[in-house]
Amino acid sequence: MKVDIKPSPLRWFLFAINIIFFLLGFALVAAGFAVKVKGDLINGPVAELLRELNTQQDGATLADMLVTLSNLFIAIGLAGLVVSLIGCSGAGCSWRSCLIAYGIDVIIVIVLAVVAGVLAWFLGSGELAYLENSMKANIQRSYRGSQASDTASLAWNYLFFSLGCCGATSYMDLDDWNRTALVGQHHNITLQTTTPLFCCKGLKIFSDTEPPKGDNNWNCAAYPKERNSNFLTGCAKQLSTKLKEYSATLFVLGGIYTLIMICCASSSILLFVIMGRRTHEEIDPGGFAET
Helix, strand or coil: CCCCCCCHHHHHHHHHHHHHHHHHHHHHHHHHHHHHHCCHHHHHCHHHHHHHCCCCCCEHHHHHHHHHHHHHHHHHHHHHHHHHHHHHHHHHEHHHHHHHHHHHHHHCCCCCCHHHHHHHHHCCCCCEEEEEEEHHHHHHHHHHHHCCCCHHEEEEEEHHHHHCCCCCCCHHCCCCCCEEECCCCCEEEEECCCCCCCECCCCCCCCCCCCCCCCCCCCCHHHCCCEEEEEEECCCHHHHHHHHHHHHHHHHHHHHHHHHHHHHHHHHHHHHHHHHHHHHHHHHHEEEEEE
16 A cells, blocks of 8 residues: 655655665675685585585584575575565555565564574584594595695695695694605606695795795795794684684674664664554544544
């Protein structure tokens, strides 16, 4: 039902806040698709590895949780786009039916946002000890060395490079891997390494095996020290820290998104009540209708 009322600050507020709601929904959809299509943790070199690593004793894997979270982002964003359009119609055109539908839809979006927040909390609060054990078992079973071309070894080397770490808890976790590496400008120098090349500090490009600046002899791999190598830094701790930072960002964004939704819901309810009173006044101006 459409009710003709004069433009009010409340209507303009509801209209404006739904424009913000629409933009946030679009941003969430874009973020969700970006993670699914271009996310290194889902589609990059470590994707297969993360599908084998459990974060909790219930068997949930990092990859599964990240995929679920990205899908949830897309669902919340799409719902936000639709709901914001309904809210703009209700506020701009004075359609009470739209306000009713809007209130119901906002509740659904809030529920989805809460689910996303809970999932983000679990993603960032995985048991570090369990993750370390899972990673240690995998690296001892699958890792072959710096120049191995199998999927698992490439994934571990990428983790060493991108997270600045070495092994699950330290380089001591590495076992039964090829310590012989061919280095030099034309890969013609044989080097016996203590740690993988990618545990060195100062590497610029993952696919490039050029030594760090000032270390042409690869002392960082042959004779690792804290100043030139990440050999004492575990990947489990680094990955857990990164996930916690990621989750904290999601909590902040989710909190802002939820506050905007609460403002939207409160404004729509108030506007619905005002429209109802206006309709009653038009039907019974003097309040003398029989009851």
